[in-house]
Amino acid sequence: MHRQIPPATVQRLPIYLRCLNESGSETISSETLAELARVNSAKVRKDLSFLGSYGTRGVGYDVDHLVYQIGRELGLTKDWAVCIVGIGNLGRALAQYRGFGERGFAVLGLFDSDPAKIGKKVGGRTIEPLSRFKRAVKDRQLSIGVITTPAASAQEVADQMVAAGITSILNFAPTVLSKPDNVDVRRVDLSTELQICSFYLARSRGKQAS
Amino acid sequence: MHRQIPPATVQRLPIYLRCLNESGSETISSETLAELARVNSAKVRKDLSFLGSYGTRGVGYDVDHLVYQIGRELGLTKDWAVCIVGIGNLGRALAQYRGFGERGFAVLGLFDSDPAKIGKKVGGRTIEPLSRFKRAVKDRQLSIGVITTPAASAQEVADQMVAAGITSILNFAPTVLSKPDNVDVRRVDLSTELQICSFYLARSRGKQAS
DNA sequence: AATTGTGAAATCATTCACAGCC
DNA sequence: GGCTGTGAATGATTTCACAATT
Incomplete structure (x- = not known):
């Protein structure tokens, strides 16, 4: 084989x-x-x-x-540059997560649309405005985009990523994204996971008399 | 059907x-x-x-x-009580995530083994020591356990959850957990997701001449 | 004797295609 | 005419079981 x-x-x-x-x-x-x-x-x-x-x-x-x-x-012989868009609670947590660096994923870009956040540092990197995004993707060869914005902005961010040439997206926003066929989107959805937990819980509770 | x-x-x-x-x-x-x-x-x-x-x-x-x-x-007619063990960056982010409450999941317990964290508040809830865990599960009817500890402690925490009667676990620690058959574990693994991104990236990069 | 590598069988999931109903 | 519900067909994944190899 x-x-x-x-x-x-x-x-x-x-x-x-x-x-x-x-x-x-x-x-x-x-x-x-x-x-x-x-x-x-x-x-x-x-x-x-x-x-x-x-x-x-x-x-x-x-x-x-x-x-x-x-x-x-798995393509891990090369280090991949990752960017995170949406530096809220989750974005900040991911930006500081050491597991990425250890496994050859370098977080080389943090972006947010909130002017109040621009310039602040998280995990040693400065938060930048989205206006710099496209340029940064080219300059730093960012290849994986992580979306940690609220659902309402996720599609717009995804579109910008695609426009900037990113073909691999990890989406934490609770929404289904439209995308061209050549772009790979992986969805990580916390509420969905909890709802699946709920299903199996409810089912097993139903079985017992409780 | x-x-x-x-x-x-x-x-x-x-x-x-x-x-x-x-x-x-x-x-x-x-x-x-x-x-x-x-x-x-x-x-x-x-x-x-x-x-x-x-x-x-x-x-x-x-x-x-x-x-x-x-x-x-999906069993969403009932509100489920969720607890989070391991209040690092990710645990803290999840504790503050509003999407849970909106969808009927109430975070009613935050636990950590680090004495320095005990008593601190996150998202309006106080971090408790693990010694109180079993009692809290009974008293507050916690039914879903979220593990956001480092990999090294995840199995121990999972065992404690199972011992306390929790049958539904959401595991963010990068490790595969042992568990009895009646317990449902769902794994959310960020580095794994990135590695899968890497695979598809490497594959598509290989195709083009680049 | 132990363990891989893989056809073949069994199971599970998706998609087609259309009868049946509003 | 439009749309659901579902058998039947297809495709993917898992598992079995065993010949081949060290």
Whole structure:
């Protein structure tokens, strides 16, 4: 097997990567990795087989080599520059989150439309006005845009990102964005997640007499 | 058709709900709702058919009635009490996020293990020590636990939540949690999302000559 | 003996296409 | 004529099960 990795597999690669980084040992079997990632071992083997045949029958996978291959497949050999638009509570929290830098994502731009915020510093970076956005994308090669504005401004911000040439967007605003086909938008929606929690809660509460 | 709603459908119900709330009109066709939610209209009809037959052929769906039915199915007729453990940048941001209250999720507990934080107020609530956690879950009927601790403490916190009787957990810590079968854990992992962005970016960059 | 890699089977999700109803 | 509800068709994902390899 090889190439054209299915989306379901792409979603799991970062998890494997994290489990491998924590594993400690030299080699690892699909069975062990599956336990760490809490998935079926056949799934691990099939997922990894999309990257190529990097395992050794009877032995398992070489952890370092696998970490390298997954990282390469995920495009992590290069550092990506990230910008955050909308520096409210959530934007500020993300701007200060160390996990990004550790994993090769450099936050190189903070933007907000509120004049009161412009010039303030968050996590060592100065908040800039949106008028500088397009220029900054070019100059700093910003490639991933994070939207943490209120829902009402999210589409407008997304349009500006697309116009500036950004093709990868992480949207925390509770809204569905329109976008051209070549742009990839990932949605992280906190209330949606809570509502899904609610569904499963309500269902299990319904079962018991309570 | 009816009952036992598939997970893929459950994931979309909150999106439909949001689109309906913004729609304004009295009735809506599957075609229009599909455009708003950016999905296929057959998918909308099939999803809604799991809730029962609430549409009228030739007309569409009554918006208010549909909002009610989806809300009921998602268990939103009841307010759920939420607690947040780990009041760092992200925990603080979530504690102050208004979207929760608006959608019927009341944040009724903030906990942290750092003595320096105990007693401080965030969004009108006081941060409490974990020693009070179990008691608070009982007394305030906390039903959804949000974990915003560092990865290293997440499993311990999850165990405490489970021990206190919480069956629904939203985990923002970058780690996979062990849990009994009756507990539902949803993972929201920011670095994972960025890594997936990276994959699609790298892939599209590879295509062009750049 | 242990473990991978992968066809084949089973399951789940999406989309088509149209009969049935308003 | 317009639109829902849903079987049937298609496509994607997961899981099984085992031959191939070390």
